[in-house]
Amino acid sequence: MTRGEGLRADSIHFTLDGSPFRILGGSVHYFRVPRSYWKDRLLKLKACGLNTLTTYVPWNLHEPEKGVYYFHDQLDLEAYIRLAAELDLWVILRPGPYICAEWDLGGLPSWLLRDKNMKLRTTYSGFTAAVNSYFDKLIPRVAALQFKRGGPIIAVQIENEYGSYAKDEQYLLFVKEALMSRGITELLLTCDNREGLNCGGVEGVLQTINLQKFSYGAVQYLADLQPQKPLLVMEYWSGWFDVWGGPHHVFSADDMIAVLKELLERGVSINLYMFHGGTSFGFMNGAVDLGSYRPQTNSYDYDAPLSESGDYTTKYHLLRNLLKCFQNEELPQLPSVQSTHAYEPMVISEHVSLWESRECTEKPFRSDDPVNMENLLLNHNSGQSYGYTLYETTIYRGGALNSRNHVRDRALVFVDKRFIGVLDYRKQEIAVPHSERERVLGLLVENCGRVNYGPALNEQRKGLIGDITLNHTPLKKFTMYSLDMTPSFINSLRSLKWWSTCKTPLYPAFFRGRLIVDGQPRDTFIKLPGWHKGVVFVNGQNLGRHWYVGPQKTLYLPGPWLKTGDNEVIVFEEHRAEGKIHFTDNPLHGKISDVSRQPFCSLL
Template sequence: MRLTMALLLAGFLSINTLAQPGKTNRFAVQGDHFVLDGKPFVVISGEMHYPRIPRAYWRQRFRMAKAMGLNTITTYVFWNVHEPKPGVYDFSGNNDVAEFVREAQQEGLYVILRPGPYVCAEWEFGGYPSWLLKDHETRVRTSDPKFMAPTARWIARLGKELAPLQVGNGGPIILTQVENEYGSFGSDHAYMEQIHKLLVDAGFTQSQLYTADGPEQVPNGSLPELPVGINFGGEEDGAAERAFAKLKEVRPNGPFINSEYWAGWFDHWGADHANTHADKQADNLQWMLAHGYSVSFYMFHGGTSFGWMNGSNGDQKGSYEPDVTSYDYDAALDEGGRPTPKYFVFRDLIAKSTGITASPVPEVAPAIRTPEARFVESASLWENLPTPIRSDHPLSMEDVDQAYGYILYRTTLQSADQGELVLDELHSYAQVYLDGKLLGTLDRRLKQDRLTLPATADKARLDILVENTGRINFGKAIGGERAGITKQVTLGGKELTGWEIYPLPMNNTASLKFSKQPCEGACFYRASFELSTLGDTFLDTSQLTKGQLWLNGHALGRICTIGPQKTLYAPAPWMVTGNNEVIVFDLQGKMGAAVRGLDKPVLGAPPTKESPVAR
C-alpha cells in the first residue's frame, strides 16, 4: 500500500515533538513503511560527515538542514580517524562523533548512522585504517580472521560511544546500516551476517538495522532479515521510478527508502568539476515524495576532505583516479556551508510535497578576501630527513607503520650503469633524483612506472620520493592498496637492493626550522598574513605546483597544478586575528610564490560531458 500524503504529513509533524534528548521512542518497519512510535514516518534526510566540517560549524549546518525541510541527518563513521594505531582510539575534537549526533538531536533532527566498517565515501581507503595492510596476507572486507578480529574490536569500541544514542535509548539514531554497498564488492552473505552480529553484540539493537546497495546489487549485498535501502542518482528522467521498480522485483513489500540520493558528484584531479542537473534531481525527488518514499540526499553538504583524507577510484586493471580535496559535490550546501540555488529548489519542493513550511534559512556570513601571503622562508626536505630504516628491499608505508604523506627511498648504485628504471608497483606518484638532480616524475594516474636512467658515475645516489596520493576506496582493488613502492625496483632488469627508507608523514610542521636561505624543489615554504576580522576564505593555490598546505597547523589539503581545484577552503574558526601562518610543501616549488584568500572557491570549469550516474 502506498503512503498517502496525510501519512507523509504525519511523519513530518512528529519531528517537533519526538526528536528530543532523553525521550525514548521506537522506530521500526510496519508493512511497506517506517513507523515512529506506531505512527507512519517518512525519512527525509541529508548526508554530511563530521570530519569534513569544522566542529565549530556542526550546529550551523544542522540548522541549514532543518531549514531545507529535512528531519534527519545521515553520517558515516570513519574508522581510520578513530583508530590511527591498533587499539589507540581518538574521539576528541573533530572526531567526536557522539557529540555530532547529540547536537543533531538538540537541533531537532534524527540520525541515520552508517558505521561500516567500510564506508567508500571518496575517503582514503574507504575509511579503513592503513595498518590493516601491514600483514600482507590480510584480506580486508572478507571473513578472514586477520580482518575480522580488529573489526570486531573496533565495532565493540564504537558501540560504547554511539549505542546509547539510539532512539530506543533516548537518542536520535533511528537507522543503523550494516556494512555499505557490499553487493558492489561481493556476495558473501556469511560475511554480511558476521558484520550484522558484531553490530548487535555492540548494542545496536535500539534502532532499525538495514543494508544498502545499488538496485541491481541488492541480491548480493542484502540480508533476508533486514530491510533494504537503495542508492542511485537523479541525473536521468525517470531514474527513481526505474530504481524502485528494480527493488520491487526482489523486495516487493518495502519499506522503500532511497538511502543515497546522489544529488551531485565528486571530482578527480585532472578531470572536470562536476556540475549536475538540479531540475532532473528535483523531478525524481518529487516522484519519491509523492509516493511516500523515504530519501537521504547524498550529499546535502559535502564539505572538505581535509589533509590527506581524499580517496581514489580505481580497478585491478591499473586505473587510478585520485579525488580532489574539496568535497563540494555540487551539493545543496556548498563546500563552505552556503546555500546554492539547488538548496532552494529542494526546499520549495519539500515544502510543497509535505505542506510544511520549513524554518527560516539562517544567515551565513559571507566569505572574505585576505591579503597576499608570499613565501619568503623555506626549509629543505633534504635537510629535514628523519633517521632512515635500512632494508634490502623497498618497504611500503604500512610496513614502516606510516599511514599518509610521503616516503623517500635511497640507494647507491654500485657501478656505472644505465637503462630502464622500473618501480613495481608505484602507489602513487614519484619524483626520481640522481645525485640530487631531478630526472623525472612517475604518476600512477597516468599508468607511468618507468623512466630511462642516463649513464651514471660509479656510486651514484638514487633517490625516489613517493607520495601517497590517496588509497583507492571502491571496488576489488582496495585489498592491494599499500602505499609507496609496494614491490621492487629494477634497473636494466636487475633488482636494486640496499635501501635507506625515510618515512615522511609530515604530521608535525612545528618542528621544521625555517630560514630565508633560497630553496627550490621539494621544500617547505612559509608565509603569513594579518587579519583584523575573521571569516571563511578560499586560499588561491594557483602559483603552487604539487603538495600539501597547512594553515595555523591545520592540514587544509592537497595542491596540484593540473586542477580542477585551485583553491583550498580555509574556515574562519581555524584562523586568528593578527598573524596567520601558511606552510606549503611543494614538490616543485620556488621561493616568492604567494597565496591569497578569495571570497569564492575556484573548483574548475563545468564538464564537457554528462556527469556519471553510477558509482
C-alpha cells in the same frame, strides 16, 4: 528517557513510535566539517525541510594506530549526535566498518594492510578481530543514543554497498551480529545500487537503494524484492565527486528536483547524499581504480545543496520550496550566511629543502629491499599511513631505471638531489644519466590516496611495493624516511635551523610565510597560481593538496582555523613556487562537466 517502539518497516510506510513517518534525510559528515560549524550546517539542513541526519563513521580516524582511539574534539561523534537531537533531527548512523565515502581506503585503517594475508570486508580472522576490537570501543558510545533509550538514532546501516563487492556470503551476517551483540536494537538497513541488490541483503534487514537518475524499474525492483516494505533511497546522489585531472562535476538543479519530486510523490523516503559535502582535509581523499588509478580531490563540494563552505545554492532553495509541500508546519527561518574574505596576497619569506627536513622524521628505516609504507618499522611500530616516503640507495652507473609498476602512487626521482623525472602508473621507466662515480638515487614516493571502492581495495599498500631495477638488476640497500607530514612532523619542521631567505630554493621544499588577520577571522580560499604540486598547512592544519592539473583550483580555509593577528602558512612544493600565496572569497572549480548528461558508468 525511554520510549516505545522506534522506526518500523512493517508495511509500505515507515512508522516511528507507532505514527506514520517519512524519512527526509540529508548526509553531513562531522569529519568533513570543522566542529565550529556543525551547528550551522545542521540548522541549515533542518531549515531546508529535512528531518533526519545521516553520517558515516570513519574507522581510520577513530583508530589511526592499532589500539589507539580518538573520540574527542573534531571526532566527538557522541557530541555530534547529541547536537542533532537538540535541533530535533533524527539520525541514521552508518558505522561501517567500511564506508566508501570517497575516503581513503573507504574508511578502513591502513594498518590492516600490514598483514600480508589481509582480506578486507570478509570474515578473514585478521579482519574480523580488528573489527570486533574497534566495535567494542565505538558501539557502546552510540548504543546509548538510540531512539528507545531516549536518543535520536532511529536506524543503523550494516556496512555499505556490499552487494557491489560480495566477496564473502557470511560477512554481512557477521557485521549484523557484531552490532546487535553490542546493544544495537534499532532498525537495521543495507544500501546498494540496483546491480548490488541481489547480493547485498541479509535476513531481517531492510534493503534500500542508491541512485541519481529516476528509474521506475530500479525502484520497482526494490519493491518486488521486499513486498509490503517501505521504500527508501538511502543515497540520492545530489551531485558527484571530482578526480585530479578531470572536470568538476555538476548535476542540474532542475533535474535533481524533478527526480526528487517523482520519488516523493510515489511515497518514497529519501536521503540526499550529499546535502553538504564539505572537505576531505589532509590526506583523507580516496581514489578510483576500475582499470586506471585516479585520486580524488580534497574538495568534496559534490555540487550539493550546501556548498563546500556551507553557502546556500540554487539547489538548496529549489529543494526547500519542494519540501515545503511535504510539511505540516512552516519551515524555520534560514540561518545567516558566513561571510568570506579575500585576504591580501601573502609573500613567502623563507624556505627549507626536503633534504634538510629529513631531520624532522623518525629514525630512518634500513632494509636490503624497499619496504612498502605500511610496513615501515618506525619508532611507534605502526607503520606509515599517509604522505610521502623518501627511498634512497647508492648507484654506481646510469641506464634504464624501471619501476616494474611497483610505485604507489607517484615518485619524484633524484640523482644526488637533482630531479630527473617522474615514475607513476603510466610512466614506469626513465633514463638515469651515466657516471662512473658513486651517487645517491632518491625516490620521493607519494601516497595520492587509497582506492575507496571496487575490487582494487585489497591492493592499496603504498610507497614502493616491490623491487625497482636499474638495467634489469634489482636495487638493494635502501634507507627510508617517513615524511608523513603529521602535526608532530610540522612542529619539528618549524624549529629547524635550516630555514633560509635566499632566492634560489632546492626543490622539493617547504615554504613559509605569515598571514596577518585584522579583526574576526573569516572563511577564505587559498589559490596558488604559478605553483605546481604539493600540500598546504595553516597553523599546523593540513588543508590538503594543491595541483595545477585541477579541477580544484582553491583550498577551503575555515575561519575558525585562523586567529586574529599572526597566522603561519607552510606550503610543501615539489617543483615550482611563485613566491606569493593568494586568497579569494569564492572557490574556483575549474572546467565543468554536467553529470546529468553522462551515463553513470562514464563517471567511474
